[in-house]
Amino acid sequence: MITALKGALLIDGTGKEPVNNSLLLMENGRILYAGPDNPDRIPGKAEIISLEGKTVLPGLIDTHIHMDLHGMANTFEENLVEDKLRAIRTVREMQDTLYSGITTVRNVGSVNHIDFAVKKAIANGWFEGPRILTCGKIISMTTAGNEYFAGMYREADGCDEVRKAAREQIKAGADFLKLMATGAYMNPGGVPGASQLSREEMAVVVEEARKVGLRVAAHAHGKEGIINAIRAGVHTIEHGTFIDDEVIDLMIDCGVYLVPTLSAGYLMEKYGPERGVPSFMLEKSRGEDRRFRENLCRAIEAGVKVAFGTDAGTNYNFHGRNALELVILVEQGYMEPLQAINSATRVSAEALGLAEWLGTLEEGKAADVIVVNGVLDKSLAPLLDKVEMVYTGGRQVRPALTKGQEYELI
Ligand SMILES: [Zn+2]
Structure with missing residues (x-):
């Protein structure tokens, strides 16, 4: 019919x-x-x-979510919900995500491989949900702060261990791989500007992914880490907080996509410590906002390809409210409405390598x-x-x- x-x-x-x-x-x-x-x-x-x-x-394509985080005010408390309950909750939240118009998600880090089970349950037709691309655990160097999201990281140091970590995720069913090129804002130990995995270690992840036709996403705030990740051959830079003109040129030259995830910072700021957001998260990002805004505007003007990603699951960043990112992009003057829609559809499909049949x-x-x-x-x-x-x-x-x-x- x-x-x-x-x-x-x-x-x-x-x-x-x-x-x-x-x-x-x-x-x-x-x-x-x-x-x-x-x-x-x-x-x-x-x-x-x-x-x-x-x-x-x-249908919109969100290229940066954490399906089994729930948007709790203090993300550390996510650890108090046992995995079995979390998996069931995740199914419900993926349903809501689909019903809100997000028909494809890329899940960039899950606890204890809950993602693979949820993806299978949806593929089996037990529940409705978006198309899901997922990476299993995030490959990270051994570092303080990873315990804040217990079970989400596969720590590995040196090329051999990193190779094994990558192969483990692929064996478990990863659709792409995710690695940590720098520290993070959202755990107490992370230093966002500091480089983490080396260029050589990241190149190993890219090599293992390439063998089986997969792409690689890099969490990267600091400039050196962003450059290392791009040189190692990753396909998307997540966050990209410290981009500057040199990085912008490199991203354009290498055809790397940027996923700015503005909603995460916006919602942390909006709800703040009064509503239970840990103050260390806000203190780390204080003062950097304006510079990032200017650099992001320049990046978009210069032609960096920006994919749609929300970091859904982080503080007050609820699944099903993903479109807030697009509202922010337009209301804060980064993009025209049509441009933002293209970013969330065609450009995001390209970033995931799906543009031939989707987006x-x-x-x-x-x-x-x-x-x-x-x-x-x-x-x-x-x-x-x-x-x-x-x-x-x-x-x-x-x-x-x-x-x-x-x-x-x-
Ligand atoms: Zn994230």
């Missing part, structure tokens, strides 16, 4: 101008047509859905489609609470349930 979505504003994710009064046809999980309305194109036997006053766009509404591509009540021209806020229909692979899933609610912080 062909489904026809008719009359909406169409944003196809390619970067082309939106199309008013559009038609989108899908059949057997694929897009048959997306463009101006044309009655001749609708076959006799089609389910026709009229969508005047609404916007149709590709845009073009003939032959997977029918991951969302419908928003309202016209997405000036603000992207409707993506937070007005996603009315979600299709994944042409199949409609239940509509958004979260409607902006905040989860209780058990």
Whole structure:
């Protein structure tokens, strides 16, 4: 059966101008047509859905989440929830993520391989959820602070150990690998500017990933660590806090994607110690905000490819509220609305190596489609609470349930 979505504003994710009064046809999980309305194109036997006053766009692709963190005010307390309960909670939160319009996620670090079990449960059809790419544990050097997210890191030192750590994640079913190029903000021991794994160690991770056709994501704040990671051959830089002109040029030359994850800092700041966010996290980032904002603007202007990533799961960064990142990008002047949508669709699909079949509404591509009540021209806020229909692979899933609610912080 062909489904026809008719009359909406169409944003196809390619970067082309939106199309008013559009038609989108899908059949057997694929897009048959997306463009101006044309009655001749609708076959006799089609389910026709009229969508005047609404916007149709590709399902969003969040390239940086932590599926089994819950958004607790103090992330250390995540450790108090046993893994079995966490896994069940994660299933629920992946459902909410899908219903909110995020049809694909890249999970960049999970506790004790909960990610693989959840991915399998969704693939088996036991629960609805987004398409999931996941990496298992994050490969990190031995360092203070990793215990803050117990079970999330595979510590390894020296090329041989790092190689084994990489192979372990691949054996467990990793879709890509994630490594720590620098320290972190979100644990008490981490020094964000300090380099961690060496260039040689990271190159080993990239080598093991390449052998089986996988990509590598690097957590990297400090400049030296970012450069080491890019030279080692990683595909995405997560956070990128200390980027400057030299790094921007290098990223463009090497075609490396940046995933800025603005929501994480924004929400930590917004809720603050009054609402239980540990003050050490805020103290570490104090003063750096403005410089990063300026450098990120320059990076975007210069043409660095920016993928959509939220760090969902961190403090008050709830699963299902991922679109906040896009609202921030637009409201704080980093991107125009259309540009932000392209970042969350086509560019993110490219960053994950999926652009051949995902990320845009073009003939032959997977029918991951969302419908928003309202016209997405000036603000992207409707993506937070007005996603009315979600299709994944042409199949409609239940509509958004979260409607902006905040989860209780058990
Ligand atoms: Zn993260």
